[in-house]
Amino acid sequence: MAKLAFTKSKAFYDQYFRNPNPDKKSTHYCPGCGHGNVHKFIAEALEDFEVVDRSIIISPVGCSVFAYYYFDTGNIQAAHGRAAAVATGIKRTHPHSIVISYQGDGDLAAIGTAELIHAANRGENITIIFINNAIYGMTGGQMAPTTLIGQRTTTTPRGRDVHNEGFPIRVCEMLNSLEAPVYLERVSLHDTKHRAKARMAVRKAIKNQIDGKGFSLVEVLSPCPSGWKMDPVDSIKWIEQEMTKVFPLGVFRDKSKEVESFHFEKPQLPADQITDALGLSQLKVQHFEQSKPEEKYRNPGIKAAGFGGQGILLLGVALAQAGMLEGYQVSWIPSYGPEMRGGTANCHVHISEQPIGSPLVAFPDVLIAMNRPSLERFQNDVKEGGLIIYDSSLIDIEPSRQDVEIMPIPATRMADELGNTRIANMVVLGAYIGYTNALNKETVLATLDTIISRKRLIDINRQAIEKGYEFGYEMKQKASGK
Amino acid sequence: MAKELLKGNYAVVKGAILAGCRNYFGYPITPASEIAEAAAYYMPLVGGTFIQAESEVAAINMLYGAVSGGIRSMTASSSPGISLKQEGISYAAGAELPIVVVDIVRGGPGLGNIAPEQSDYNQIVKGGGHGNYKNIVLAPNSAQEMCDLTMLAFDLAFKYRNPAFILSDGFIGQMMEPVEFPEPRTDFPREDWALYGDAESKKNLISSIYLDPDELEEHNRKLQRKYQEIEENEVRYEEYHLDDAKFVLMGYGIVSRMLRSAVDTLRKEGLKVGMLRPLTLFPFPKKQIKELADRGAAFFVSEMSNGQMVDDVRLATELKVPVYFYGRMGGNVPTTEALIEQIKIYYQKS
Structure with a gap:
């Protein structure tokens, strides 16, 4: 009984059913091409390591664009140069899968250089097999980043000229300057001995991934008789005599014994843990009584403005947060567009019984001005009958408007007296609600737990609001002639 | 359920995670960076992945790879960044991958500025990349809708195996409003087209190549039928x-x-x-x-x-x-x- 001396690896399809060619047994590669050898090394390794079922091969753009015709594994066809990024995506999604990015020199070292370097630098636990044949084969023999000096291609018809095209890129050497790669080796297909070495290198690069060692790349000097316009015999001679001079063979990096195995975990959390992680279960459903301000203080559009660092944005957030807790519709938006210039910080807040249209407050009912430029700039926008509150300890002018209510408050001085200049914003906030009753004081105080991240500062902010509230309340009493 | 006052950009990430998104790949750009920042914070807490990619191009291709694995995944950027991603979006449309992309539109053309515009309508709704394809495009107008429509984007993307966009602007992204969040989704069916790194799924090929003109035309006709179905069923x-x-x-x-x-x-x-x-x-x-x-x-x-x-x-x-x-x-x-x-x-x- 005859026994087959060679059998095809189980990592290859028996019939290449995806190949439109009627011959479903042969590959699409040219005679003398190196891709077939390397495909076989990969297939054998996957079979020997028993990982065929969990392997995913990334086909690039280039001659190996149809690698998926052959490998009986999961297959992804990537855009030109993007194989290392695509490999990153699928590997991180399914860390148990064995992901092999199979790329040529144009794909990997020209259009895909960034994706290569950064996948290597992140130490992605993937295997890259890099076929270096110093030419663009698929598109008909144009210059590659690895084309040798003086080598004629269809786009270097007089030979690669260093002044015009620069020098061949040495990928292994380049990657060897990075910390993360675990294994980098350049091999060649030019004779049996070197093919055996290449086979071992491919196996090692795959084994490293299975063991969770990290980024491995094998660069294979590979013949392209069609692109080089040589016969197969001359092609392998050319690799030996010319290519290996520019691209020396050998192991550039092997840390596979030193590094610890690492595999990403992708736990599937139950719903309650997801809610916890997003901070949603901590949100309390609290019921706060809605304030009952006079008609003219209802549904305010508020603009708060001052220097960066005065806590203007936080003041606005506190208003919006308190409004939300009292069941109002609210919106908050920081300064935008031309208003951003000039080192001032502004925000716009709506607190409304109705759905809010524009979140902008072009014409405020209430202007809170914490510095002179803000008062000067925005006072004329305030609606007739509106309210201007300004920090009289910092602003040495008075508002010129006669048709609005005005409450000067020495907020920064009051804050200093409490022991912290930076809480002037909360003094003003307190004064606003003390004056208008637009929100209840208890609600505003309740926002501090949420909006103040440094818990030791909550108490002093509370004092500031209380102090401001008293001030605003008394001002209102005076204004009403009480 | 309780409401949280937060920016639209944060609502996107929380909504995405509640909708089952477990991968985020992105590159920083104003005014979309908070989305990446929030994803960087929250993704690892829910067993997900966050990668700050080396480029917009890498980010969209990582997304291509991740979604090939059948898992809900996303990226976000702002106008110039979206221009860079268009190649990958075309590939995803061709390979029928349900990627979700958020565009926080800013002023253009070119570097323009970082203030809000709506000038990406053509590049998102009309295609933008090469080929006869369409994206599903959702346009929120509040922080609440940033959450709700992001969740819907994942559902529609996977229902139709098609890229889905949130087309928003710097305004909605930066604005804080109360948001009410629904319960998280946890049970997702295995997708019969996806690659899970196992024997059952290895027959699958994720690709947009159809060399034969008749085959490519048929593929395109199939895509057009899908778009028609979307037009019939999903207008909101x-x-x-x-x-x-x-x-x-x-x-x-x-x-x-x-x-x-x-x-x-x-x-x-x-x-x-x-x-x-x-x-x-x-x-x-x-x-x-x-x-x-x-x-x-x-x-x-x-x-x-x-x-x-x-x-x-x-x-x-x-x-x-x-x-x-x-x-x-x-x-x-x-x-x-x-x-x-x-x-x-x-x-x-x-």
Whole structure:
């Protein structure tokens, strides 16, 4: 009984059913091409390591664009140069899968250089097999980043000229300057001995991934008789005599014994843990009584403005947060567009019984001005009958408007007296609600737990609001002639 | 359930995670960076992956790889970054991968500025990358919708195996509003087209290559049938005072909020105006527009652009009625007052 001396690896399809060619047994590669050898090394390794079922091969753009015709594994066809990024995506999604990015020199070292370097630098636990044949084969023999000096291609018809095209890129050497790669080796297909070495290198690069060692790349000097316009015999001679001079063979990096195995975990959390992680279960459903301000203080559009660092944005957030807790519709938006210039910080807040249209407050009912430029700039926008509150300890002018209510408050001085200049914003906030009753004081105080991240500062902010509230309340009493 | 006051950009990430998204790949860009920052914070807490990619191009291709694994995954960027991603989006459309992309639109062309615009309508709704494809495009106008429509984007993307976009702007992204979050989704079926790194799924190929012209044409016809199905089933819009309206205001995203206020004011003055706000830009509410046009209603469209959606409104009216346009650019936002003034001018004419 005859026994087959060679059998095809189980990592290859028996019939290449995806190949439109009627011959479903042969590959699409040219005679003398190196891709077939390397495909076989990969297939054998996957079979020997028993990982065929969990392997995913990334086909690039280039001659190996149809690698998926052959490998009986999961297959992804990537855009030109993007194989290392695509490999990153699928590997991180399914860390148990064995992901092999199979790329040529144009794909990997020209259009895909960034994706290569950064996948290597992140130490992605993937295997890259890099076929270096110093030419663009698929598109008909144009210059590659690895084309040798003086080598004629269809786009270097007089030979690669260093002044015009620069020098061949040495990928292994380049990657060897990075910390993360675990294994980098350049091999060649030019004779049996070197093919055996290449086979071992491919196996090692795959084994490293299975063991969770990290980024491995094998660069294979590979013949392209069609692109080089040589016969197969001359092609392998050319690799030996010319290519290996520019691209020396050998192991550039092997840390596979030193590094610890690492595999990403992708736990599937139950719903309650997801809610916890997003901070949603901590949100309390609290019921706060809605304030009952006079008609003219209802549904305010508020603009708060001052220097960066005065806590203007936080003041606005506190208003919006308190409004939300009292069941109002609210919106908050920081300064935008031309208003951003000039080192001032502004925000716009709506607190409304109705759905809010524009979140902008072009014409405020209430202007809170914490510095002179803000008062000067925005006072004329305030609606007739509106309210201007300004920090009289910092602003040495008075508002010129006669048709609005005005409450000067020495907020920064009051804050200093409490022991912290930076809480002037909360003094003003307190004064606003003390004056208008637009929100209840208890609600505003309740926002501090949420909006103040440094818990030791909550108490002093509370004092500031209380102090401001008293001030605003008394001002209102005076204004009403009480 | 309790509400949280937060920025639209954060609402996107929380909504995405609640919808089952477990991978985020992105590159920093104003005004979308908070989305990446929030993803960097939250993804690892829910067993997900966050990678700050080396480029927009790498980010969209990582997304391509991740979604090939059948797991809900996303990226976000702002206009110039989206231009860079267009290659990958075309590939995802061709390979029928349900990627979800958020575009927080800023001023252009070129470097433009970081203020809000709506000038990416054409590059998102009309394609942008090469080939005969369409994205599903959702246009939120509040922080709440940033959450809700992000969740919907994942559902629609996976239902139709098609890229889905959130088309928003710097305004909605930066604005804080109360958001009510639903319960997290946890049970997802295995996708029969995806690669899970196992024996059952290894037969699958993720690819957009069809070398044979007839095969590629058939693939394209299949895509067009899918888009038609989406147009038949997934149009979403909001109507406001349209019943007796003889003048229909249209805008999406932030502009729709000013238009709504304009309707309130103008109705009080006795003008018969109403608003039709598309929540889906593809599929576009063509039928609803045509019905209004057949009734003789004139249209007024406002966008923070040179007028991009307005072309689709004109097509949908079949040019039977006047369609007026008012746009602002460069990061300027039309105020309600300016809109009212414009609307009154055109209302008299129509």
